[in-house]
Amino acid sequence: MRIETICTGDELLTGLTADTNSPFFQRLLLERCALQVRRCVVVPDAREDIIEALNAAAARCDVVLVSGGLGPTADDLTAECAAEASGVELLEDPAVLVHLEARYLKRNFKFTPNNRRQARVPAGAEVVLNAEGSAPLFIQRRGSCTLFFVPGVPREYRHLVETHVVPRIAELGGVRDQSALRVLKTLGLAESHLDALVRPLFEKHPKVTFGFRTHAPENHLKLMARAASLAEAEVAVAAAEAESRSVLGASVFGRDDDSIASVVLARLRAARQTLSLAESCTGGLVSSLFTAVPGASEVLVGAAITYTEPTKTLWAKVSPHLLKTQSAVSEAVAKAMATGIRRETGSTWGLSVTGYAGPTGGDAQNPVGTVYLGLSREGLEQVERHTFFGDRERVRSFAASTVIDLLRRTLVLS
């Protein structure tokens, strides 16, 4: 089966936007159907380029996935080009029009003639309404080629590709093999170490494909197996998972859809324990990682973003004397913040972060990138000092994940 993708959009040819959609489709296609994209073409928002690319791909492929250019504006040309390339008219689809009008009504937006453009699809195309947005998915048959047209907006693209495009490709390709996939997620382990630890297992699990993916600061191990039955594929993956876990130990914090925050919240919830945070340099990142998880409020009672010395005293009860005699970025202050916030909120655990995220700040002893992570519960106080490299965003992100992982490792041991 020959599969190609066509992405349209000037923004993909001028360095303004990176194409994150194609890797999503490629991974899914590989995992679900064991198929690989043969070619990916990016063309500008220009009629002749889009039409030429559509015709060339339709002539040589079984499947073409076309994305982008389905918005309401004048530089959204894909539907027109699809009609012209296949020699049919562009027609307004009544079901799409109803969908669009309802969407605009619900949002209290004015429905303009521009918006109406999104209801037009090539005559004869099959239409699938877009639950996540305006423009529909439409499917054209040209000879032996099936062309899928999806919006380029990542949320909409992902939804339609996952729920409609890839399942349809599996059907077209008569994919009968079943596949099982497991992702093990690690923190605090370099990718090269992860690789070195796991590599010796490759030979013992010939049915399993091992893969690595970096999602800084996390490194993920991907285990995939294909077999005639789902049960067989799952058994192979489970065996590889068990051995991988045993060589990776406590570095594995979770699997599949787990996040470091969801894992810690689940553990605390099960133990009926609560948590509070005092963040300085991470400025709300730790809190937003936790609160991204539905139901976080059962565990997280609150977080104080103590971005100045007065708020460190007001909310985390750090004594002004300590702040005067020690730097705000110090082991003593990290400890005082964690214990202060815990006592103040009456939570089981307190976590704290204080450091220099950059680009300026720091001193010879504690240069930019130095972060103190504090943890406190009744009878236990712990502080770790880390030095993270990279820009402000990277330092903040590493510090946030690492302080949550500090709590996870403590919970695992206790």
Add this chain to the structure above:
Amino acid sequence: MRIETICTGDELLTGLTADTNSPFFQRLLLERCALQVRRCVVVPDAREDIIEALNAAAARCDVVLVSGGLGPTADDLTAECAAEASGVELLEDPAVLVHLEARYLKRNFKFTPNNRRQARVPAGAEVVLNAEGSAPLFIQRRGSCTLFFVPGVPREYRHLVETHVVPRIAELGGVRDQSALRVLKTLGLAESHLDALVRPLFEKHPKVTFGFRTHAPENHLKLMARAASLAEAEVAVAAAEAESRSVLGASVFGRDDDSIASVVLARLRAARQTLSLAESCTGGLVSSLFTAVPGASEVLVGAAITYTEPTKTLWAKVSPHLLKTQSAVSEAVAKAMATGIRRETGSTWGLSVTGYAGPTGGDAQNPVGTVYLGLSREGLEQVERHTFFGDRERVRSFAASTVIDLLRRTLVLS
């Protein structure tokens, strides 16, 4: 001048690696030469695909940039394919061989026959040694087309593209035009409305290319002009910017590298005013947007993530009686949070967010997606009620940007 790129590599078609090289080249080409890449093709490490792509591009282009497949391993086929496609032999280049041997010696690596492969280039090609790596840049002429072949390793790619490829393209194209680019960023305006407002200006600014980009919840307007001199290009862009601003009004919050948080922080800093936050459903997102900006601590004194009723009382001084008689998600509580946090921290401004981010929660009157945004300063209290659609992440993200924009609009008017 027609310019295309060809990227080779299975890893770019299986979702393992995102192509960050192409955006680098595209931006540089646009900035230095005011030229846009016309097409970007990704092909696998397969002889027939590479040769077909080379021949097709050479036939229609003035310039082709080919990257990847120049390493020492067996799946590095690009140099061979370049020779075969142009009907010449692959020859070992003595200067490259010396360069390679010296590199390996310096690193104490063994020089194997595999490594020697990297010295082979198509007969007649011009060779430029690679100061950052092993494989050289080589340049082929085929008819009126110039093909540049560079390694795919990002550090090497960037070095060779910046120092050799783009300067040579500028020379080939006799580029004397200069370009100016401006991005205007809006909030609270649907993309279709942005388009409808700006479209009437297209005709009046023939030298300017207008473009649109969605970066939810923001919509951006891109203005680009090319002219014989930089001054002329800048004048054209400035005229289009002024008119665009006048039709878009207060929806424009900033331009180019501005973020909604950086714009508000700059305004508050200039006015020597301070800010504090009380966040419930956004759970630290507003705070982390502000603290992502270097120097935020001069303005943001702190933020209380009041994720439960007790912390709303403890930090934002919302009375338990109010919480009992009104829902925590209500206009009255949003107002009390904003004023409470402002008074408690002594800041000039207080902002608050309380709502239902989902997936559960809410009631008939205030369904999931309902968010109250509060703003307070001495003598001024304001609350807006919004309903955002989509999943938890989207509701939180829209609520966070919108509450910052509420403060910006108030500052603009005051």
